[in-house]
Amino acid sequence: MLGxxxxxxxxxxxYNVDPAxxxxxxxxxxxxxxxxNPNSPESYNVRGSAYGRAGxxxxxxxxxxxxxxxxxxxxxxxxNRALIWHYTGDDAKAVADYSRAIQINPSYxxxxxxxxxxxxxxxxxxxxxxxxxxxxxxxxxxxxxYHDRGLIYQAQGQHKQAIxxxxxxxxxxxxxPEPYNGRGLSYxxxxxxxxxxxxxxxxxxxxxxxxxxxxxxALVYEKxxxxxxxxxxxxxxxxxxxxxxxxxxxxxRTRSS
Numbered sequence: 001m002l003g004x005x006x007x008x009x010x011x012x013x014x015y016n017v018d019p020a021x022x023x024x025x026x027x028x029x030x031x032x033x034x035x036x037n038p039n040s041p042e043s044y045n046v047r048g049s050a051y052g053r054a055g056x057x058x059x060x061x062x063x064x065x066x067x068x069x070x071x072x073x074x075x076x077x078x079x080n081r082a083l084i085w086h087y088t089g090d091d092a093k094a095v096a097d098y099s100r101a102i103q104i105n106p107s108y109x110x111x112x113x114x115x116x117x118x119x120x121x122x123x124x125x126x127x128x129x130x131x132x133x134x135x136x137x138x139x140x141x142x143x144x145x146y147h148d149r150g151l152i153y154q155a156q157g158q159h160k161q162a163i164x165x166x167x168x169x170x171x172x173x174x175x176x177p178e179p180y181n182g183r184g185l186s187y188x189x190x191x192x193x194x195x196x197x198x199x200x201x202x203x204x205x206x207x208x209x210x211x212x213x214x215x216x217x218a219l220v221y222e223k224x225x226x227x228x229x230x231x232x233x234x235x236x237x238x239x240x241x242x243x244x245x246x247x248x249x250x251x252x253r254t255r256s257s
Contacts, residue, residue, distance in 0.1 A: 023054070024054075026050055027047065027050050027051065027054065030043065030046055030047040030050055031047065033047075034047060039070060040070070041066075041067040041068075041070035041071040041074050041077065042067075044063040044064070044066045044067040044070070044077075045063070045064065045067040045074065045076060045077045045080060047063050048060045048061075048062075048063030048064045048067065048077070048080060048081075048084075049080055051063060052080070052083070052084055052087075057084050057087060057088050060080075060081075060084050061081060061084050061085075064077050064078075064080055064081035064084065065081070068081070073104050075100075075101040075102075075104040075105045075108055075111070076101070076108075076110075078097045078098070078100045078101040078104070078111070079097065079098060079101045079108065079110050079111045079114060081097050082094040082095075082096075082097035082098045082101070082111070082114055082115075083114060085097060086114070086118060091118050091122070094114070094115075094118055095115055095118055095119075098111045098112075098114050098115035098118075099111075099115065102115070107138050109135040109138045109140035109142055109145065110142065112131040112132070112134045112135040112138075112145075113131070113132065113135050113140070113142055113144050113145050113148065115131050116128045116129075116130075116131030116132045116135070116145075116148060117144070117148050119131060120148055120151065120152060125152050125155070125156075128148070128152060129149065129152055132145050132146075132148050132149040132152070133149070136149070141172055142172070143168070143169035143170070143171075143172035143173030143176065143179065144169070144173075145169075146165040146166070146168040146169040146172065146179075147165070147166065147169035147173075147176075147178055147179045147182060149165050150162040150163075150164075150165030150166045150169065150179070150182050150183075150186075151182060153165060154182060154185065154186050154189075157189075159186040159187075159189045159190050160186075160190075162182065162183070162186040163183055163186045163187065163190075166179045166180075166182045166183035166186065167179075167183060169182075170183070175206055176206070177202075177203035177204075177206040177207045177210055177213055178203075180199040180200070180202045180203040180206070180213075181199070181200065181203045181210075181212055181213055181216055183199050184196040184197075184198075184199030184200045184203070184216055185216065187199065188216075188219065188220070188223075193220055193223055193224065196216075196220055197217070197220045200213055200216040200217040200220060201217065203216070204217060209240055210240070211237040211238070211240040211241035211244040211247055212237070212244070212246075213237075214233045214234070214236040214237035214240065214247070215233070215234060215237040215244065215246045215247040215250060217233045218230045218231075218232075218233030218234040218237065218247070218250055218254070219246075219250065221233060222250065222253075222254060227254045230250065230254045231251060231254040231255050234247050234250040234251035234254060235251055237250075237251075238251055
């Protein structure tokens with residue numbers, strides 16, 4: 001059962017911030033700044049990020065394109081554009097942009113993390129691990145580097161190393177539910193249901209709208225033989241995301257006679 005919920009996507013760097021930054025009001029004020037200074041690549045980069053948060057990906061790409069034209073060595077704009085390519089499903093262009101950002105600034109941890117996560121999701125684990133290690137060697141304070149590396153260790157069955165990385169990610173990003181879910185699954189794999197349950201409950205307290213957290217909590221209830229509570233938690237997960245297969249399968253399993 002453990003493998004059903006493992007290795008979820010890592011949090012992204014640009015769109016899990018204050019959604020108000022993508023509001024029409026904020027975009028309007030950023031446009032006014034650009035109108036006053038149309039040759040500022042920084043202004044286009046900031047507005048592009050706001051467009052990205054608002055889900056206006058074509059507008060975001062246009063702004064990052066302009067920022068890069070104005071400053072061909074603007075590595076942050078390459079990384080931001082890469083994230084938009086990733087969101088629109090063009091990972092080849094995303095990898096190319098992350099690689100260009102790294103070429104310009106070999107110490108840019110954000111680009112290593114972004115490219116590494118694409119490699120991880122594509123199953124290119126050796127390349128992903130290399131990128132996360134590189135970001136960590138830069139003394140990154142971005143918890144995603146440790147969280148993502150932890151997901152690789154977890155997938156490889158190296159749960160003690162995974163727990164160490166998830167714990168480091170938690171110390172850097174204590175409000176993110178993802179590393180709690182990751183660490184909980186590795187605790188569960190090692191038979192430590194108490195610590196796993198505590199982590200899943202913390203993930204739910206941080207964000208009660210993540211289906212994975214409720215499904216993971218249900219998994220502990222199920223392992224403890226409490227099918228009624230397990231079914232209730234699986235049902236909550238399905239309510240949040242009816243397509244989340246671990247929850248759908250778990251609900252059917254615990255409601256069956």
